[in-house]
Amino acid sequence: MIWQENVEYVIMLTNLEEGSTIKCHQYWPNKGEGLDLGLYSIRVEEETMYAHFVIRRMTLRKKCVSGSRTVVQFHYTQWSDHGTPNPLNFVVFHRHFRHKMKPVLHPIIVHCSAGVGRTGTFIAFDVLTRCGSATDKVNVIEYIKAMRKDRMTMIQNVDQFIFLYKALFEFFRRKGGFVKREDFIKCYSDSSARETRKRIADEFNRLSSLKPEYCVDDFKMGKKYLSLNSTKSVLPVDHHLVYLTSYVRGRDSYYNAVTLSSFTRPCEFISAQFPAAGAAIDLARLLVDQESHFLVSLNPLSGISEIKDWVHEEIKNFKLGPYEIIKITQSILNTEIRKTTLKIKEKKEKTFHTVHLYECLDWNVDDVLPADTSTLINLIKQFCLDRKCTPDGPVTLISIDGATCCGIFIAVYNAIEELLQDNEVDICTIVQQLQCCRPEMISTKVEYEFCYKAVSDFLNTDNVYANI
Structure with missing residues (x-):
């Protein structure tokens, strides 16, 4: 799917295991190693650790096709399946994603375990923050309705719904940002x-x-x-x-x-x-x-x-x-x-x-x-x-x-x-x-x-x- 849709960025919002439950199988190798998956091979070239997330830069190849593609995964590691993260830490993660990604014309993959709860919350937050920054207003209810026309139960429970408001509040009241070393x-x-x-x-x-x-x-x-x-x-x-x-x-x-x-x-x-x-x-x-x-x-x-x-x-x-x-x-x-x-x-x-x-x-x-x-x-x-x-x-x-x-x-x-x-x-x-x-x-x-x-x-x- 990543190859077919020319995906360059993947947002992962679940850990591989939570408690005793497997939430996602690891679809990438360890840093510096390769993983062979039939027609495709993946290699992690770079892995950068942060307190609440990991950024991995991978090389994806398809056999019998010359060249390779770079895929960057932003993996948020502090969001449990039955809870919500700290709103500020989540905003910081999203800010890193938007700060480090380059403009793209192709889809961005967002996934958790089921692909509706945490996934829907992230997508709503991303869209509404960009909409609010451009127009000075947001309509949370209408956007969730729009998402659910394409995929049912996006934003799965009331805690995620409340969290979305808290994260939006945290985003819109903040100012400032990164200062480059030389500028500092x-x-x-x-x-x-x-x-x-x-x-x-x-x-x-x-x-x-x-x-x-x-x-x-x-x-x-x-x-x-x-x-x-x-x-x-x-x-x-x-x-x-x-x-x-x-x-x-x-x-x-x-x-x-x-x-x-x-x-x-x-x-x-x-x-x-x-x-x-x-x-x-x-x-x-x-x-x-x-x-x-x-x-x-x-x-x-x-x-x-x-x-x-x-x-x-x-x-x-x-x-x-x-x-x-x-x-x-x-x-x-x-x-x-x-x-x-x-x-x-x-x-x-x-x-x-x-x-x-x-x-x-x-x-x-x-x-x-x-x-x-x-x-x-x-x-x-x-x-x-x-x-x-x-x-x-x-x-x-x-x-x-x-x-x-x-x-x-x-x-x-x-x-x-x-x-x-x-x-x-x-x-x-x-x-x-x-x-x-x-x-x-x-x-x-x-x-x-x-x-x-x-x-x-x-x-x-x-x-x-x-x-x-």
Whole structure:
């Protein structure tokens, strides 16, 4: 069908398996391999991973016919069959599709498992956003009726129908977009310039209006365990809350921590607060339960009473309930960063859980920003070197409330990832995605300005750019 209809682009909206059900058979080979399908052969030339989707560029050949064709597949991986995705993440996926595709005269294939629910929702969204952008109005009902004349039950249930409205709302209220690396350097290299500051301030003001509106019921767990929160003003959104799964007598399953994605991986980060009084054991549980081998503290731990023993030079091992924590190595990587390797062992288990702990030594716990952008850039650089060797498991970030400092780290990290992968960046969308999970992240203009300055300084430091 792809060959016959001269298809150049395929939108895939299902995973191969969801739960125990096979939703779609894999019709492409692994990257760098070939797949023979009778008259046709397929080879994946390039595969680019994002947090919520994958882009694959394939070469399609027909035997006995000279030449080949290029087919690009946009595979959205975060939409379950019985649910709907995050509207913003879906809009970002659609934007990448329209941004990277070239004008075509031939059909675009859109498919999920049955080809009506998720498929119908995507097609309606694509058509209505283009129609609305051109005419300033949309008619959702009439377009769905038109689709159903060609294929029955397009947009299969009420949740998908509601989601379509939410996604359209998200699309039409957003502004801005990708900034090429060279344009970013040109526009933001002098962050103190009046024009630059105004541009960033205007963008921050727009961003403030895009924050998600959560209600009291969205923070039920945080309110239930108020005594376990370092501050009562930063509570986790239940939908993104990380639960503790290990049993320890007298302890509950709650810790003020949420999951967030990097630019290229879903649930790459856990953003957590410093332990409340008597809750250091819960941080150990969090690391073990989530199989997190990296703990990044944005502030020095020597001043955090609950976990200062973790980095104390003279303490080699200590106990926290059923856990024994053993310090293996400790070194000063530079004047700003200390690295400590720990092993956490539960009494009943024979194996250890290894944790690489990075501390930012010159980012005071009372300061919203570090002294200089180089502090953050060097921390990201040092962390990335070890992360490449141990890519599995989430990275746990900790700060006074799990939002301050952590938001800046992830925003700059994700912006650097986007620049390295796509040679362009959209800091506004990066921050908006973080605020969907932690609304308190980067809540001030000075934090937002710092993100721009850090990314700009990164781009202007060729040595760091090459090493990353």
